[in-house]
Amino acid sequence: MRNADYHTADVKRICENKLKIAFRHGHEFNGWFELNGIKMARITIPKGRKPIPPKTYKSMSMQLKLTVEQFDRLLECPLSLDQYQEILMPPTK
Amino acid sequence: MAPPSDPYILWPTKEIATRYRRPFIGPTTGTSGTISWTITGVEKTTLVYDASLDSRLKALEQAYRDIEESVASLSSHFQEGKVTIIALHRLINFDLSESIDVILEPDGDGFIARTVDLDLFGFGDDPKEAVNNLKLEIEGLYHDLMTDDNFSEEWLKVKSFLQRMIKDK
Numbered sequence: 294m295r296n297a298d299y300h301t302a303d304v305k306r307i308c309e310n311k312l313k314i315a316f317r318h319g320h321e322f323n324g325w326f327e328l329n330g331i332k333m334a335r336i337t338i339p340k341g342r343k344p345i346p347p348k349t350y351k352s353m354s355m356q357l358k359l360t361v362e363q364f365d366r367l368l369e370c371p372l373s374l375d376q377y378q379e380i381l382m383p384p385t386k
Numbered sequence: 387m388a389p390p391s392d393p394y395i396l397w398p399t400k401e402i403a404t405r406y407r408r409p410f411i412g413p414t415t416g417t418s419g420t421i422s423w424t425i426t427g428v429e430k431t432t433l434v435y436d437a438s439l440d441s442r443l444k445a446l447e448q449a450y451r452d453i454e455e456s457v458a459s460l461s462s463h464f465q466e467g468k469v470t471i472i473a474l475h476r477l478i479n480f481d482l483s484e485s486i487d488v489i490l491e492p493d494g495d496g497f498i499a500r501t502v503d504l505d506l507f508g509f510g511d512d513p514k515e516a517v518n519n520l521k522l523e524i525e526g527l528y529h530d531l532m533t534d535d536n537f538s539e540e541w542l543k544v545k546s547f548l549q550r551m552i553k554d555k
Contacts, residue, residue, distance in 0.1 A: 320522050321509075325530070332537045335530070337523060339509045346494025352507040 295365045296350035300343035304353065307368050308336060312357075326357065334358055471502075477521045480528075481553045488520060504544060528552055 305322055308314045314324035314336065322338040336356045339349060354364030473485035487502040490513055499516040500507040506527060508520030531537065531545040 317526075319526060320519060323523075323526055323530075330536060332541060335505075335527065335541075337507065339519075342494075342509070344494070346496060346498065346509070348491065348493040348498045348500075349507065349509050352498065352500060352505075356505050 294347060294350060294361050295368065296347050297344035299345055299368060301338050301340060301345055304345070304368060305338045308338070311367065311370075472517070474517070474521070477525050477552070478518070479525060482551050483553055484551060486524070486551065488517065490516065503547070524548075 301322075305316060308324065308326075309316065312326050314326050316322040316324040316338070321340055324336055324338075325332040326334040326336070334357050336353055338353065342349070345353075350364070351361055354361050357364065357367070359367065469489060469491040472488050472490055474482065474488050475485050476482055486504075489500045489502060491498060493509065496509055496511050497513045497516040498507055498509050499513070499520040501520065501524070504524070504527070506520060506523045508516045508518065508523055510516035510519050527544070528548045531541065531548060535542065535545075537545065
């Protein structure tokens with residue numbers, strides 16, 4: 294479990310970039326992951342925590358229907374598909 | 387003669403009458419007897435002793451002491467890192483038709499409250515904050531689910547569940 298490596302803001306940024314989750318700003322951050330227009334998973338990200346407590350980290354992974362190990366892999370690579378494409382083919386000025 | 391119903395003129399015990407120096411509307415008399423008091427700074431009046439109200443107040447005071455003891459034992463319980471299951475009977479803006487079971491336990495330098503039936507949690511610096519955040523989560527999810535039906539089958543079942551459970555206050 295790599296909960297100690299991340300701040301909750303990192304998780305939010307990765308979810309935004311990679312999973313295209315749009316977060317609602319409330320007491321905590323909430324957002325839905327959509328697949329083909331259907332809302333499949335809802336994640337809650339507490340504000341301002343590093344390291345992320347272990348049970349909270351596991352709860353976040355369960356909300357995304359992932360094991361902790363799968364969640365670790367999701368977070369390890371924050372590069373989005375669009376960003377990768379931009380690296381390969383930088384926009385012409 | 388029936389005792390008057392105005393709560394401001396019914397004081398069951400001398401101790402409460404002197405503690406809460408409310409202005410009185412009087413005079414009053416009743417079949418239970420009369421007690422006269424002089425309260426510094428407030429007009430003198432006649433009070434009616436109501437035995438049923440007195441017993442209700444004593445029951446409330448005992449319930450308050452029981453809650454204080456429960457809170458004290460819970461505090462030591464959490465300091466030992468133990469898991470506690472509590473029943474949530476109401477949210478912040480809604481009541482619940484049935485209680486929702488919540489697992490409350492220490493997590494890192496704070497506490498996490500998780501529902502058994504739903505994939506929801508609340509994190510806080512103390513148990514009360516964690517439970518409060520969980521209540522906000524449940525209400526937030528309910529509002530999300532009520533916007534439309536573009537959800538997976540699993541979430542539509544959760545929507546039906548919450549529609550049964552959540553009542554307006």
